[in-house]
Amino acid sequence: MNFTTKTNVTYTGAKGRLALLDFHVPDPWNKQVLIFMHGFMGFKDWGCWNLMQEFFSKAGYGFCKFNVTHNGTTLENRTSFVDIKAFSENTYSNELDDLNAVIDWVNLETKGEAEISIIGHSRGGGIALIAANHQNVSRVITLAAISDIEARFPDEEQLAFWKEKRLLFVHNGRTNQKLPMKYLQYIDFMENKARLTIEDHCRKLTKPLLILHGSDDTNVLPENAHNIAKWSENSAIILNGASHTFGASHPWNSLELPRHLNQVCEEIVHFTTH
Numbered sequence: 001m002n003f004t005t006k007t008n009v010t011y012t013g014a015k016g017r018l019a020l021l022d023f024h025v026p027d028p029w030n031k032q033v034l035i036f037m038h039g040f041m042g043f044k045d046w047g048c049w050n051l052m053q054e055f056f057s058k059a060g061y062g063f064c065k066f067n068v069t070h071n072g073t074t075l076e077n078r079t080s081f082v083d084i085k086a087f088s089e090n091t092y093s094n095e096l097d098d099l100n101a102v103i104d105w106v107n108l109e110t111k112g113e114a115e116i117s118i119i120g121h122s123r124g125g126g127i128a129l130i131a132a133n134h135q136n137v138s139r140v141i142t143l144a145a146i147s148d149i150e151a152r153f154p155d156e157e158q159l160a161f162w163k164e165k166r167l168l169f170v171h172n173g174r175t176n177q178k179l180p181m182k183y184l185q186y187i188d189f190m191e192n193k194a195r196l197t198i199e200d201h202c203r204k205l206t207k208p209l210l211i212l213h214g215s216d217d218t219n220v221l222p223e224n225a226h227n228i229a230k231w232s233e234n235s236a237i238i239l240n241g242a243s244h245t246f247g248a249s250h251p252w253n254s255l256e257l258p259r260h261l262n263q264v265c266e267e268i269v270h271f272t273t274h
Contacts, residue, residue: 003027004109008078013069013101014094017086020044020075021066021102023109026057032272033062033106033114037099039122039144041081041172041179043073047245048252048261055257055265061272062114064106068098072179081177088167088180091188092127092149092196099124099131107136117272120145122220122244123152129228130201132209141210141268144217144244147224147231149196153186162186174250202231209234210271212264214242239263 003025010018022044025033034056038044044065053063067073070090072081081087099118106116117139120128125145132140146152154162162168162183169178189196213225215238225236239246239260247258257265 003029008075010075011066011101011105013098015069015097017069018075019067019069019071019098020073020078021064021105022053023062023064023106024053024057025062025110026060028060029062030060031113031115032060033064033110033116034141034268034272035099035102035106035116035118036063036065037095037102037118037120037124037128038065038068038071039120039124041071041170041174042121042124043067043071043079045079047248047250048254048257049248051252051255051257052261052265055262056268059269062106062110064102066098066102068095070094081172081175081179084180088182089184090181091185093188093192095123095127096130096196099127100134103131103134103136112136117141119143119268122146126198129198129205130196132201132205132207137207139208139210139272140205141212141271142225142228143212143246143264144214144220145211145224145228146220147198147202147227149189149198150193153189159186199227199231202228205232208271210268211236212267213238214244214246214260215240216242217244219244237267 006023008020056063070086072087115138118128119141121143125142166183229236242260246261
């Protein structure tokens with residue numbers, strides 16, 4: 001295939017909605033492509049994900065990162081949550097459909113030549129585990145991944161409030177926005193629970209899995225990594241002192257990766273070459 005760089009091109013994801021992705025294949029290329037999926041209230045240009053792409057490109061990997069279709073960004077506003085309606089209507093099923101669509105996009109773009117690994121951060125890590133059985137996926141890598149979607153929903157009292165009001169607001173500490181989530185997110189999960197139960201997918205997983213988590217992650221506790229490891233009969237790598245984002249933040253003004261995220265990238269290279 002021709003070596004390529006495509007930035008902010010569109011793909012068609014959940015509900016036929018368009019979203020943006022970046023795709024780069026370096027020269028020389030090792031025939032591998034890493035697809036990276038961001039987490040909740042994330043986006044492809046957050047923090048130093050661009051530096052992570054550069055790291056892997058220099059190591060010979062193709063790399064694709066994308067926005068999920070209902071994260072609140074738009075084709076014109078790549079880093080701001082301006083489409084509140086789309087954000088409110090997001091579901092885990094939507095995000096799974098998005099990831100599957102991007103896997104298909106990369107496979108088509110590389111004419112089936114690429115060995116594809118999927119990398120998911122936080123909520124995206126849980127989605128990556130669910131998508132692991134995709135026929136074009138060779139390996140799965142989780143970064144601070146959730147292990148149980150149902151456990152992420154509110155407690156019984158708040159769930160009843162959500163059901164009554166049909167709307168719940170989540171605070172984004174970075175932007176200071178109160179972003180709405182419709183109750184349909186919970187309905188969608190319950191209706192698709194068999195499809196969206198991470199434990200079941202872990203127990204059936206036959207592909208190589210790398211589990212990375214920070215010891216100081218207060219957003220998604222390290223016990224999530226231990227759960228994933230136990231269910232999939234793997235070992236988790238817990239990075240001592242690492243946070244939920246492995247030292248990254250937004251905006252990221254340094255030209256270098258934070259130490260723990262650099263360590264994550266090195267672990268991924270080792271995993272995909274051995």
